[in-house]
Amino acid sequence: MMPTGIFWLASYPKSGNTWLRSFIFAMQNQSKADFTTIDINQLQTGAIASSRHWLENGLGVELDLHSTEDIESYRSDAYRFIHSQLTEPTYHKIHDANHLCVSGQRLCPADACAGALYVVRNPFDVAISFANHMGVSLDRSIEMMGTADFALLANDKKYRPQVRQRMGTWSDHVTSWVDSDLPTLLVRYEDMLSNSLVSFTKVSQFLHLPADETSVKKAIAMCHFNNLKKQEDKHGFKERPVKSKAFFRKGIVGDWQDTLSQSQIDRLIIDHAAVMQRLGYLDDKMQITPLCYPNEMCYPNKM
Amino acid sequence: MYYSLYNLTIDSDFVLTNLPYFQKSHPANISIKQVDKLDVDVSLMNQVGAYCWLSSSSFLLSIPRLADFYVRDGQSIAVAVADDADMALVITYIQGYMLAVVMQQRGQLVLHGTVLQKNGCAIAVCGHSGSGKSTLAATLLTQGWQLVSDDVCVFDTHGKVLQGCHALNVWPDIAEVLQLSEAEPFTATMAKLQYVPQVSTTGNNGANARLGAFPLVAVYCLSEEQDDDQSDTLEEDVFAGALSEFKGMRKFAPLKANRYRTQFATAMGQDALFMQQCSAFLANTPVYGLSRGKAKLSLANLHALSDLISDSFEALV
Numbered sequence: 001m002m003p004t005g006i007f008w009l010a011s012y013p014k015s016g017n018t019w020l021r022s023f024i025f026a027m028q029n030q031s032k033a034d035f036t037t038i039d040i041n042q043l044q045t046g047a048i049a050s051s052r053h054w055l056e057n058g059l060g061v062e063l064d065l066h067s068t069e070d071i072e073s074y075r076s077d078a079y080r081f082i083h084s085q086l087t088e089p090t091y092h093k094i095h096d097a098n099h100l101c102v103s104g105q106r107l108c109p110a111d112a113c114a115g116a117l118y119v120v121r122n123p124f125d126v127a128i129s130f131a132n133h134m135g136v137s138l139d140r141s142i143e144m145m146g147t148a149d150f151a152l153l154a155n156d157k158k159y160r161p162q163v164r165q166r167m168g169t170w171s172d173h174v175t176s177w178v179d180s181d182l183p184t185l186l187v188r189y190e191d192m193l194s195n196s197l198v199s200f201t202k203v204s205q206f207l208h209l210p211a212d213e214t215s216v217k218k219a220i221a222m223c224h225f226n227n228l229k230k231q232e233d234k235h236g237f238k239e240r241p242v243k244s245k246a247f248f249r250k251g252i253v254g255d256w257q258d259t260l261s262q263s264q265i266d267r268l269i270i271d272h273a274a275v276m277q278r279l280g281y282l283d284d285k286m287q288i289t290p291l292c293y294p295n296e297m298c299y300p301n302k303m
Numbered sequence: 304m305y306y307s308l309y310n311l312t313i314d315s316d317f318v319l320t321n322l323p324y325f326q327k328s329h330p331a332n333i334s335i336k337q338v339d340k341l342d343v344d345v346s347l348m349n350q351v352g353a354y355c356w357l358s359s360s361s362f363l364l365s366i367p368r369l370a371d372f373y374v375r376d377g378q379s380i381a382v383a384v385a386d387d388a389d390m391a392l393v394i395t396y397i398q399g400y401m402l403a404v405v406m407q408q409r410g411q412l413v414l415h416g417t418v419l420q421k422n423g424c425a426i427a428v429c430g431h432s433g434s435g436k437s438t439l440a441a442t443l444l445t446q447g448w449q450l451v452s453d454d455v456c457v458f459d460t461h462g463k464v465l466q467g468c469h470a471l472n473v474w475p476d477i478a479e480v481l482q483l484s485e486a487e488p489f490t491a492t493m494a495k496l497q498y499v500p501q502v503s504t505t506g507n508n509g510a511n512a513r514l515g516a517f518p519l520v521a522v523y524c525l526s527e528e529q530d531d532d533q534s535d536t537l538e539e540d541v542f543a544g545a546l547s548e549f550k551g552m553r554k555f556a557p558l559k560a561n562r563y564r565t566q567f568a569t570a571m572g573q574d575a576l577f578m579q580q581c582s583a584f585l586a587n588t589p590v591y592g593l594s595r596g597k598a599k600l601s602l603a604n605l606h607a608l609s610d611l612i613s614d615s616f617e618a619l620v
Contacts, residue, residue, distance in 0.1 A: 052433055057566065060352025061366055062400055064432055064472070065392060067492035074353070074367070081353035156494045158476035159433050 005083040007207055008049070008108055008116040008182075010094045012145075012173050013152075014129035015121035016189040017093055018239065018247070021045045022223035023200060024091050027209040030218055038222050040231045041238050049079070049094035049108070050153075050162040058082045068156050068164050073102055075163075080112035089114060089208050095152060096165040097176040110181050117206060118177045121189035122281050122292045123170050123268050124256035135243025142264055145170040146271040171275040188279065190253050194295045196220045225251035254294040305331060308398075309406060309457050309465040310515050317382070317394055321470040321499055333405055335380045335397060341371045351570050359572050362404050369393065372401050377409035391490035398468050403455040403563050407571065412458040412580040413563040416522070418451035418467070419443050423509040424620050425464045425517035426612065427456045428593075429561035430525030435595060437495075438477045439525070442605040443612065444500045445481055451517060455563060459516050462584030466515035471498045480602050519588055520619050523612055524549075524557040526594040544604070546611045547592045554590040555581060591615065 009024075011017040018040075025043050029035045047054035055071070056063040058078035063071060098106050098116070108116065123145060131141035144150050152165040167173055178186055185206040192199045197213070200220055204211040229248035232240070240247040256265070269276065269286070276282040283289050305328040306313040313319070314331035343363050348356040356363045362374040370393045371383045380401050384393055407413050416429035417440040428436045428443075437453060444450060452467025459465055472495040478486040489497035511517045523546075549557055558581050562568055568577060595608060 053431060056432060058353055060355025060364060060567075062396070062432065064495055065395055065490070065493050067494070070368075070492065077353040077367075081350070157474065159435075159438075159474045161433060 002089070002208055003114040004088055005086045005090070006046075006079060006113040007089055007091050008094050008113055009045075009091055009119070010098070010116050010177050011119040012121075012126060012130075012167070012170055013095050014126055014133050016119045016192060017095075018043070019192065019223060019225070019228070019251075020117070020119055020187075020203070021091070021093060022228060023203065023219050024207065024209065026219035026222045027204060027215060030215060030222075037227070038231075040228055041235065046090045046092040048162065049075075049092055049096060050165050052161055052163055054078075054082075055163065063163070064159075068154075069102075071163050072107075072166075075107060076101065076103070076105060076109055076112055079108060083112045083114070091207065095167070097168045097173045098180050098182075099166055099168060099172075099176050106176075106180055108180075108182065113182060115183035115185070115206065116177055116180070117185045117187065117203065118174070119187050119189060119192075120174055120279055122253070122256070123272050123276065124260060124265065124281075124292060125189075125253065126170065127264070127268060128255055128259050129249060132244050132249055133241055133247075135241065138260065138264060142267055142271075146267070148172065169271065171272045174275050174279070188291070190291050193251075193253055252294060254292065257293070307515075308402060309467065310459065313402075315397075317390075317397060319394060319398055321468050322398075333378055333380070333402075335382065338381050338383050341373050341381060341383045343371075343373055349570050351567055355567075357567060357570055360408060362408070362567075364396075364400070366396075370396070372396060374401055374404045374408065377405050377407075380405065389490050389492060392493065395490060395493070399454055403457070404567075406455075406457045407563065407568060407573070410573070410576060411460070412577070412584060413568075414456040414458075414522070414558070415454070415561050415563045415565075416456035417453050417471070418456050418464050418517070418519075419448040420451050420511070420517045421448050421616070422620075423511035423517060424520045424616075425451055426520055426616055427464065427522045428525065428612070429456070429522060429557075431561075434525040435600075436525060437471055437473050438600060438605070439608055439612070441471055441473050441477060441481055441483060441498060442609040444471070444498075445483075446609060446613065449502070449512075450500050458519075458580070458584055461516075462519070462580075463511075463516035464519050466512075466517075469499060469502070471500065472496070473498050477600060477605075480600065480605065519585075520616060522558070522561075522585070522588060522590045523593045524561055524590065526592060544593070544595050544608050544611060546615060547594075549590045549592060554585065557590055557592060558585060589615075589619065 009017055009020055021043050022038050024045055026038055052063050055078045058081055059074055096107055098108050101107055127142050131138045146169050148169055150167045153160050153162055154164050187199055200216050201211050204216055232248050237247045280289055280291050304324055306315060306319050306322045306324045308322055311332040312328050313333045315335040316337040317335055345356045348358045350356050354365050360376050364372045368385050369388050370385055373381045403413055414429055416427040417436040418425050418427050419440055428439050430436050450471055453471045455467055457465045473486055475496055478496050483498050486496040486498040
């Protein structure tokens with residue numbers, strides 16, 4: 001039976017979530033005769049999990065009246081209700097860690113979703129893209145990724161269309177999702193790039209999208225990084241943060257080699273060694289693996 | 304204690320704020336009772352939110368660790384308050400959301416908007432939570448406008464807009480920009496501040512103000528803000544505000560989108576009534592879309608937005 005309800009598209013920021021949503025959008029729409037390109041400003045996948053509108057409607061409360069902590073404690077209930085009402089699968093981006101709430105349950109518990117697809121990317125490359133995204137220095141972005149109580153939009157003195165998102169460290173973020181009891185598919189950004197067909201076919205199967213080779217290949221081609229970037233260069237992208245020059249920057253593997261200093265690399269390894277090893281970015285001798293380097297043979301898209 | 308709101312008399316166990324009150328009254332139109340425990344059968348109601356159930360004549364909102372609110376027949380609100388609940392927050396819910404539901408149950412037209420008046424003529428600034436209604440209203444209040452109602456725009460049976468609570472909730476950053484030094488926290492946890500504007504002693508004593516009902520000259524619908532931006536700042540030095548009029552049948556979509564909790568009103572079976580009321584009351588009222596783009600809400604930008612409204616208002620009256 002086709003599962004219904006919420007599928008989370010979870011990731012630390014700048015790890016390939018928008019690419020993934022572009023792919024899903026292409027898969028959902030490619031049967032339409034007039035669908036020839038993806039408009040990055042019209043990616044009509046579901047609301048982001050931290051959207052105030054979505055939460056307010058899902059709960060029926062006036063979110064503005066409540067404290068950040070109260071809102072956080074209500075979120076699981078909103079997801080559970082929305083999930084129970086759905087009659088088909090829906091796909092929602094989420095950047096929060098799936099942390100334990102005061103109630104003792106996870107922010108996204110198993111009874112409030114159909115599953116979670118977690119996209120992970122080498123933290124060396126994330127650090128660079130995240131610095132650009134947040135408009136901060138590399139040292140600061142590496143520090144954020146290693147801060148246990150790091151949160152996005154923590155300022156509650158002004159209106160923001162999203163609520164606070166607790167991230168934890170980059171490692172906490174990974175384990176909060178991958179070690180949860182949700183049906184989970186873990187996908188590496190590097191594999192999405194170097195081994196696109198296999199990776200995106202797995203994604204399609206997990207999300208109950210069509211998974212035949214022709215459809216998957218067509219969707220991959222449509223949302224090739226260069227196409228998305230070209231659109232941003234031409235028309236802009238509404239999700240671009242004000243502090244960053246462009247949302248779609250390079251989209252490559254291995255940018256860290258020319259960008260990070262040795263001490264910055266060391267710091268990331270010290271902070272995240274265990275999880276990097278587990279994901280294959282470091283080997284058991286703590287050496288950086290080929291996964292972190294560009295694969296010239298396969299780049300840009302091995303079909 | 305008895306209170307007056309939307310030209311109705313309310314008999315309330317709770318101390319309401321910023322409303323005219325009196326000790327004695329004829330039988331009240333609405334009663335607000337505090338009860339120990341609510342015993343509501345939700346099996347005959349539709350669940351429309353995680354904490355929210357309704358039928359055509361009843362409405363239940365059950366917020367964990369705060370209170371259960373049960374609104375019935377457009378006449379009564381029963382409230383069971385949780386232990387250690389923030390009473391100021393409970394009262395904020397009663398005065399805003401719950402009394403708006405009462406008015407919807409009474410079959411009156413209710414828009415999600417903040418209403419201001421000048422010389423007895425009113426405008427409604429509509430939009431979703433966070434669209435900037437209160438921010439824009441606070442700006443207009445510094446420019447000679449008077450507050451009629453915050454967040455809820457209630458019409459009487461003749462199509463006039465009714466006087467609501469005399470307080471506005473604004474975000475701290477906006478209170479700072481507009482130097483609203485009187486704005487202060489109303490509840491222990493609420494991020495927004497409450498601003499109670501001074502009532503002008505001149506120019507506000509017209510017949511409409513005495514009657515507590517104002518003819519509506521125009522509706523301004525604020526466009527939704529994009530909600531995918533993670534960054535904490537908005538564009539500096541840009542202003543992309545623009546005003547455009549919805550004409551003819553195109554008016555109905557923005558009005559419907561700005562109906563107070565429109566999904567609830569649909570579940571209450573009020574869609575046809577809403578269309579009738581819009582046709583009767585708003586057919587000749589201009590409806591504008593107001594886009595503020597991604598502009599940072601600096602004083603200059605707020606004034607530019609309020610000027611767009613004031614100029615269009617002056618052209619209409």
